[in-house]
Every structure is written in structure tokens, then in C-alpha cells.
Amino acid sequence: DGGITQSPKYLFRKEGQNVTLSCEQNLNHDAMYWYRQDPGQGLRLIYYSQIVNDFQKGDIAEGYSVSREKKESFPLTVTSAQKNPTAFYLCASSPRDRAHMNTEAFFGQGTRLTVV
Amino acid sequence: GDSVTQMEGPVTLSEEAFLTINCTYTATGYPSLFWYVQYPGEGLQLLLKATKADDKGSNKGFEATYRKETTSFHLEKGSVQVSDSAVYFCALRKGDYKLSFGAGTTVTVRA
Numbered sequence A: 001d002g003g004i005t006q007s008p009k010y011l012f013r014k015e016g017q018n019v020t021l022s023c024e025q026n027l028n029h030d031a032m033y034w035y036r037q038d039p040g041q042g043l044r045l046i047y048y049s050q051i052v053n054d055f056q057k058g059d060i061a062e063g064y065s066v067s068r069e070k071k072e073s074f075p076l077t078v079t080s081a082q083k084n085p086t087a088f089y090l091c092a093s094s095p096r097d098r099a100h101m102n103t104e105a106f107f108g109q110g111t112r113l114t115v116v
Numbered sequence B: 001g002d003s004v005t006q007m008e009g010p011v012t013l014s015e016e017a018f019l020t021i022n023c024t025y026t027a028t029g030y031p032s033l034f035w036y037v038q039y040p041g042e043g044l045q046l047l048l049k050a051t052k053a054d055d056k057g058s059n060k061g062f063e064a065t066y067r068k069e070t071t072s073f074h075l076e077k078g079s080v081q082v083s084d085s086a087v088y089f090c091a092l093r094k095g096d097y098k099l100s101f102g103a104g105t106t107v108t109v110r111a
Helices: none
Strands: A004-007 A010-013 A019-025 A031-037 A043-051 A054-057 A064-066 A076-078 A087-094 A111-115 B003-006 B011-014 B019-021 B023-026 B032-038 B044-050 B056-059 B062-065 B075-077 B086-093 B105-110
Touching: A004 A087, A010 A019, A019 A031, A019 A087, A019 A111, A043 A064, B003 B086, B011 B019, B019 B105, B023 B032, B023 B086, B032 B062, B044 B062
Parallel strands: A010 A111, B011 B105
Antiparallel strands: A004 A019, A019 A076, A031 A043, A031 A087, A043 A054, A064 A076, A087 A111, B003 B023, B019 B075, B032 B044, B032 B086, B044 B056, B056 B062, B062 B075, B086 B105
């Protein structure tokens, strides 16, 4: 089945540690996104990538880093510089070709990160 | 820039009540409009979409009509069930650019 897989579902991090959240898609989508969701809040864009080896900062990129070495993968690293990393993280992807302009994004099931 | 304004919640209803969640947008050109639903602890799922003016998206008893003259895409359901309890997000996308989301509306349906 095609889709987006995020792992792990739950992640615990000690203060001062970096952690990496995995996001893999087999939908052959060019564009991928990372969002952060806090309790009772909407979605805030962290980073997005429209093509391999290229990515742009979203609205809240400070304390996060990403890479896009493969089309299928867009891992997010939460660094120790992120002051309040406890949140629900969502990865998404969407096509960019001319035949799929204006189409929806597809989401993974999310990773809940807790700092202990 | 493009933006979406969504009715704030939370909304609490009884089963079989009528649900409406208002959504208005600001964008140049002709974006596509979406409603996503998020159940507790899960990611977002596409509920319905409309890609041009006057289109009506529908799914699982939910409907929304793309109104360009009022820049709106209000979500409606005639008779809600407990299983419709979730967070609903309105969103837009123009071309190959990123999605813009509303703040989300939490809906609770009581038996």
C-alpha cells in the first residue's frame, strides 16, 4: 500500500539530546513537509522540501534541521537548541507535477515527542 | 500571503444535530480548498476537497461548497454521530506551493 510512514510513534528525549524523527513515503511525491502540533493548537510548518537536495524553512524552523538526500525520505532532527520540543510532529507529502497542481497533501500518523 | 480563517471551537453537539464549521480564505488566483479531519492521536485525513468555484465536495455525509464570491468553504453535516468527534481543519493550496491551514475546530458529539 502506498503511504507515508513515520517512526517511531512515541519518542522520549532527555534534555540536551538531539533526536531524529523518520518520515518515508512511497507515493513518488516530490514535495514533503514537517509540521508541529501542540495540544489544542493548529499546525505550524517547520520545514518543507519541494525537490531532492533542496529545502526551505517554514514558520518555526529554529532548533530543527532536515535533510532530503532521497526522494522517499525527509528526516527531521530536533536539536538541543529547541527550547520546548515536546509536541506532536506530522510529516506530509504532495505531488508537484503539472497534472497534480492544487492537489492535497497526504499525512503520516505522527510522532509524539516528549522531553523527560 | 494566502491564509485561512476558521471558526474557533470547541463545538459540542448532541447526536443527530446539524453541524456547520465556517471557513473563509484569502488568496489570489484560484486555490484548491480542503477539509481534513484528525481523530485523537492520529495524523490528518482528507475529508473532502473542491478545486474550482461552485464545486461541492462531499464525503461521509459532510459537504462543503467552494464560494468564490464570499471566499468561503463552510463544512456542514446534517446529522452528526459520536464517531464524528474529531478536530477539523480547513486548508488551501495554490499551484505546487505548500498548504495553508486554519487553526482547527474541535468537535465533540455527545450521545
